[in-house]
Amino acid sequence: MRVTLLEQNSEVGGRAQSLHVDSCRFDTGPSLLLFPDKYREAFAALGSALEEHVDVQRVQPAAYRVFFGDNSRLDLLYDVQAMMQQLEAFEAGAGAKYLAFLAQARAALEMGVDQFIDKDFTGWADLRRLPGLLPLLTRINLLDLLGQHDSRLSCYFKDPRLRALFSFQDLYVGLSPYTAPAVFSLLAATELTDGVWYPMGGFGKVRDGLGRAAEACGVVVRTGAEVTHIHSSASGVSGVSLANGEFLPADIVVANRDLPAAYPLLRTAYGDAAHAQLASKQYSAAVISYNWCLDKRADQLLHHNVFLSDQYEKSWHRARSPDQLQDRPNLYIHAPARTDPSAAPAGSDSIMVLLPVANMQETGTDDYRELVDAGRDATLRTLQQAGIGNLRPHIKHERVISPPEWRQRYALQHGAAFGMAHGLDQLAVFRPPNKDSKVEGLYFVGASTRPGNGVPLVLISARLTAERILTDYRISVQG
Template sequence: MTRIDTSLPVQAAQAGAPHAVVIGAGLGGLAAAMRLGAKGYRVSVLDRLDRVGGRGSSLQRDGHRFDLGPTIVTVPQIFRELWAVCGRDFDTDVDLRPVDPFYEIRWPDGSKFSACQDTAKMREEVRRLSPGDVKGYEQFLRDSEARYWFGFEDLGRRSMHRFADLIKVLPRFAMLRADRSVYAHAARRFKDERLRMAFSFHPLFIGGDPFNVTSMYILVSHLEKEFGVHYAMGGVQAIADAMAGVIEDQGGHVRLHTGVDEILLKDGAAKGVRLDGGEMLRADVVVSNADAGHTYDTLLRNHRKRRWSRAKLDRSRWSMGLFVWYFGTKGTRGKWGDVGHHTILNGPRYKGLIRDIFIKGKLSDDMSLYVHRPSVVDPGVAPEGDDTFYALSPVPHLNFDNSVDWAAEGEAYRQKVQAVLEDQLLPGLGDHLGPSEVFTPDTFRDRYLSPHGSGFSIEPRILQSAYFRPHNVSEEAKGLFLVGAGTHPGAGLPGVISSAEVLAKLVPTPVSSGVTAS
């Protein structure tokens, strides 16, 4: 006998509000639930994990809090706008702190570059490394701003599911040379190879190869300069928890430890979901915050796909995998005083390493690392006097021939990461190690159901972006919508939160609310 969910809020059920099921309590799913709740839907959010936040959640180990995924907040106004739609004040619920400098980049030759919001200071940083590149930097900022207004404020905040919409913007794409890669554009503005790296690596934060991803993504430099880089006290987990609180206050419901086995269709329309245990939930609208590949290949496995077939997914290029070592250190709060909140350690190669990761699928002997040390801002991440870190290394995903056997090689690679950290950033690290946790592409595959263990879903190349990316409104089933990193506009906190804004413009407003369909 089918079990019916009786845990939905009684008041909302009695009001006869249409039911929206959101699969996944990542940031995109939570934002979608907030917007649907504000539109008058009775919302159920389902997630198989034990905490909300998805890749932005956290783990607790021996008094240390490890932020598992995103560590910085850019474009904070998109969160404030989301809260405002729900009649709430973001800054009342979340303590957001500016981080300055944003991050420090270090090269093997000992040179460093400190990125910050002050344009004059940034100009001097460029001048210090390469006096002849100051004019190029100023032009790069203008280039970045132009792409921000078009790529983020225009395309990134509206649906791109109609081919006609693509045709309309092609001239603008051509004028902005979207066919050129991020690195190629940086190389036109900077002569110094270190600066070419410093102003082209940002696509790695959303799973893209800087040597192949469209130059539209240089807009990140404008985001940083215009809006700054921020940290949420309590980590991104604190944002996710606050989002869940808004959903509950709206009369919605968040169910954890609840996996979804299949999206149910009737007459070509999404009508609900079947849970892992067999329970079926009826719905008027289904929103998937699961990876787009998982949504189409697994959750819709019993239905023929017109566009996102297995063959098409197999032809797609996926973002790289991630090796992340989370570790605590004992008695180090006053140690390593030159190590800030965010540090990027470059290996001896840039293009060669990227090619190994994205094209060859080879685990290289050398590496570049992003190191997160939140305890310099948020002492609550570790016991008094201790530190909490994570070190992230981009690695190949699991869909290459002879892919990495992480069960066999994971600890050896962790030791290599430790050796790099001890040599270049944290001398004596091994003498202070506390709790430790490692995530590999295997973890991303098993924990987040990410195809091929990719860190950021489908890679944001030009022919896998905008119209060419899985759409926010599905062509495979009426009443099915997608949010999150695998859909338009893409990965990263601004992208996944914006995907929910796009969704809200596509989902009809319930007639009972007295508002016409949007």
Template sequence: MLTRLDPALREQSDRARRPHAIVIGAGLGGLASAMRLGAKGYRVTVLDRLESPGGRGSSLWRDGHRFDLGPTIVTVPQVFEDLWAACGRRFRDDVDLRPMDPFYEIRWPDGSKFTARQDTDAMRAEVARLSPGDAQGYERFLKDSERRYAFGFEDLGRRSMHRFLDLVKVLPTFGMMRADRSVYAHAAKRFRDERLRMAFSFHPLFIGGDPFNVTSMYILVSHLEKAFGVHYAMGGVDAIARAMANVVADQGGLVRQGAEVDEIVVRDGRAAGVRLTGGEVVEADVVVSNADAGHTYDTLMRNVKKRRWTGPKLKRSRWSMGLFVWYFGTKGTRGKWADAGHHTILNGPRYKGLVEDIFLKGKLAEDMSLYVHRPTVTDPSAAPEGDDTFYALSPVPHLGFDDPVDWSAMAETYRRKVQAVLEEQLLPGLGKHLTASEVFTPETFRDRYLSPHGSGFSLEPRIFQSAWFRPHNVSEEVAGLYLVGAGTHPGAGLPGVVSSAEVLGKLVPDADEVRVR
């Protein structure tokens, strides 16, 4: 006599027969990869050492204040919309995204300001207000930016660059677009006013690059802002991460927090699973690492002989700068400091000299430039009623220099310097309103995110550390291992890490093509 199998048991049995994919790390790149793999039919397990999903895009709560720990803006919503669509869902159903207007305000020590907006006429007016003679240069810069966007983001950034022939084919275009020229050098070609040169060249700092040395391909960010706008996710980027984790769960996947991977298990030259710090071994048909590429090769694959990403090569590589971030709350200030918007950039007296201290000399300078985030302008849920939440970010040297900063001794001293700059330039009387406070230094990034040298954005995106020269999305060291996230192609930033998962989706075969171990 035949009996009908319970639907729940049938689903459980079908799931057990599907090939298993492990994703190391629940950062945005890892969660996006899990979603892509789930859509391709894999049984997915995400393993993450932190207490909640999101990695650097997660948040902390202190005394009713939500501190968004990492990225604060969304510049290309389309990459999220495409990701959700691949899973048969709508991004806007799960995330409330709000356009910013203005995007941000840049301030200089002489009191001058530049307000960035999406509207082209408004931007022309801002350029002309600061430097009437640079209006024509702005028009040319926009066209330069659009061309580099089409090539660098829509083409190279959304496909794998792991074959050397792929690099050879694009070299003529790189040459034509003067990829050898730095972002700052290109801005200097188009603008005579030093303030505008800064305003149109600083963007690589948001992905860990030195504007005076990073390839001019990254001026494409100006087109991203103009074409797609700058957005804020209500609830912070943490809300996006949680929505992604929910999609993974709805697909039948599992996100395990507090599960730290100690080693990638390799058998017969192929990734076969992972070993956790407690000794547990989890078998897999596919392994995806969203851990920093340097940590993946140097630590998680420490017992594997490597051909390209060896310890000495990683030590010779150039890493992005470190970050000092002060998260703080203020009491009874909603409506106070009316000219302090959602995003403000406070320039110090030096631009090039400060960048050289940070990236080349490894020196903690006396002066600083700050990015100030005030989410409560848009999202009151980030603080108790009537209060405000902020963070102030200062680029600083990473820990890999010969005489690194001892942040255990310097953190409070430096925080006080940051407070003094804020009180002088943006938030007068700040000290009288301070409540909750939290500080992240490069040592925090090293210990919390296992970031080599405590760098904020993994490998610096210089020309010889980009595209084919960057760690590939499919490992050249062992079969069955894939890499995503800031340290891989196409690079750091939300669009970059989410696009790395899109590239992954084109490299990994569909689940029905894989023989289950």
């Protein structure tokens, strides 16, 4: 059996890149390690252990520091009592409500992972297992799963800052608190109860460790080999062609490009039609990434930082042009030297800013130059107004990655950073499957197939796809 893994857009592989500039190191891809057990499972499946390859540390003292548009701030603390005291200072009674919220969110997390995220939906017949959820639903209000996220949070917190605090993670699933179902409180639950972790030396360590573990199992890993064509016929796939003219025969091809971007490689009418149909789906935000090497330390920042606008609903409208950017937009900042001193020299800082903007499906253009400049100004203004200081003169090196480059480097449809969005009509059985329905031997992994985006879910996607291949080809695995 000849198997080819076509890699361009893995959230573990393709996007886990490190950029080194003037002794500063940036993670230009993932920066939050959640669900560490899913990483351990991936290494265990390769006969290895996560800890043999990567030193993973829990981010301390808080999962995030959140800066609000009115210059107040709050840390997402793991300590429940300390977190309750912080919330109580924002809103009377919010401390007790936090306990109720956390219990609801944790129940959603456990149900979501066990019943949806960790299981494959191969077709409508799989919905027959959903009645088994009925006993679980006695633990959670159905509206806390399917109701509008911000609306459901208002049952716990009246202060809009607190609702924003527990819903900004909706960005990662391509939605907003005003469009996302409340079940995505599970993202806050895992951060607050399981913790946020970081691989020392950067996410590239995870990629490299998985590569070494795979090679130890006999896998041949080739890099720098661009695939230009997936060959297929009525009997299924037969292999892939590389840009250098080489042909690699294969009975199975697993593509981890962003799923819609894999179909143009088929060079068939079906491939064109499938690409057009998938490209018309709803996609997540694009991001402009500013990677800065500073000659000073921004001491007010923790490892993970979120800046939230006081224009709560307007700030979630993805800016298509500079005039649509909020004065103080929502943004995320990664400052890894707080946990990993090797990220920047002493007295300096390595800062990665993610500014969400409209993707190319929404802008209708690939020219982001004006938005890049306006976004930099808005980010620096936000930092100064939040008390971080004027960082502009301290930026000694800058590397900007805009949506067209994300698309080109990692085959991301529309330059959407998190792949296909996760609305209710694009979840579970409604999400594109990990097996092509017409081309035998063509499979997919990654953010835009099941179960969804984020590194842990992409690892789960890889496992589900591998299990499906083994089942389809009646291959048994010993030991």
